[in-house]
Amino acid sequence: MTIKTFLKEVEVVSEPAKGYVEENTISEMFFKSHGRLNRLRFLKRRAVLAFLLTMLISLGYRVMGYEFGQVTIYATVYNTIVSLIFVIPTYFLNVRRLQDMNKGKTIAVVYAILTSIMAFMDFTGMNYLLYVALVFVTIVFMINGYLLVSPGTNGKNRYGASPI
Numbered sequence: 001m002t003i004k005t006f007l008k009e010v011e012v013v014s015e016p017a018k019g020y021v022e023e024n025t026i027s028e029m030f031f032k033s034h035g036r037l038n039r040l041r042f043l044k045r046r047a048v049l050a051f052l053l054t055m056l057i058s059l060g061y062r063v064m065g066y067e068f069g070q071v072t073i074y075a076t077v078y079n080t081i082v083s084l085i086f087v088i089p090t091y092f093l094n095v096r097r098l099q100d101m102n103k104g105k106t107i108a109v110v111y112a113i114l115t116s117i118m119a120f121m122d123f124t125g126m127n128y129l130l131y132v133a134l135v136f137v138t139i140v141f142m143i144n145g146y147l148l149v150s151p152g153t154n155g156k157n158r159y160g161a162s163p164i
Contacts (some may be wrong), residue, residue: 030089037096038152038163045093046144053086083119087112094143099159100152111143 023029029045037045057079064075094108114136155162 031092033092033095034099035096035160036100036152036157036163037093038100039097039148041163042093042097043148046090049086049089049093053082056082080119084116087115087119090115094147097147099157100163101150102153102157102159107143107146111140114140 021035023032030049060075060078060082061071064072064078091108091112094111095105098105098108118136118140152162152164
């Protein structure tokens with residue numbers, strides 16, 4: 001058996017069922033980079049991530065508190081780390097949403113880079129870069145709007161069956 005033949009057999013075996021396969025586990029829902037994700041599921045999952053991020057950051061401020069009216073360095077470090085961790089599942093959701101629209105990962109990579117930079121800007125206290133941060137936030141909101149509003153490809157595309 002040649003390597004080429006073996007790879008073809010593996011490809012056929014690992015190919016998902018003909019239709020859309022529902023995700024049942026957290027890793028399938030938030031940490032899978034192949035397949036498609038429709039707008040409603042994307043919105044629900046991003047809302048879950050936003051809620052969890054907000055709760056964890058609020059907890060960081062509550063536990064690590066304020067010192068003389070200023071946020072402590074511990075809270076800032078904690079919140080930066082938590083924000084960076086949440087970039088990962090957001091990246092995977094964005095990739096799958098883009099695949100639903102039959103697009104590549106480029107926008108998801110740009111989004112991940114911008115949100116990571118924004119998290120570090122909070123950590124380093126770069127207040128003089130407020131204008132740059134506003135530009136980043138604007139771009140991030142534009143990408144989110146694009147992912148939420150743009151419809152997916154009807155029927156099957158190169159990334160799999162329709163998730164509807």
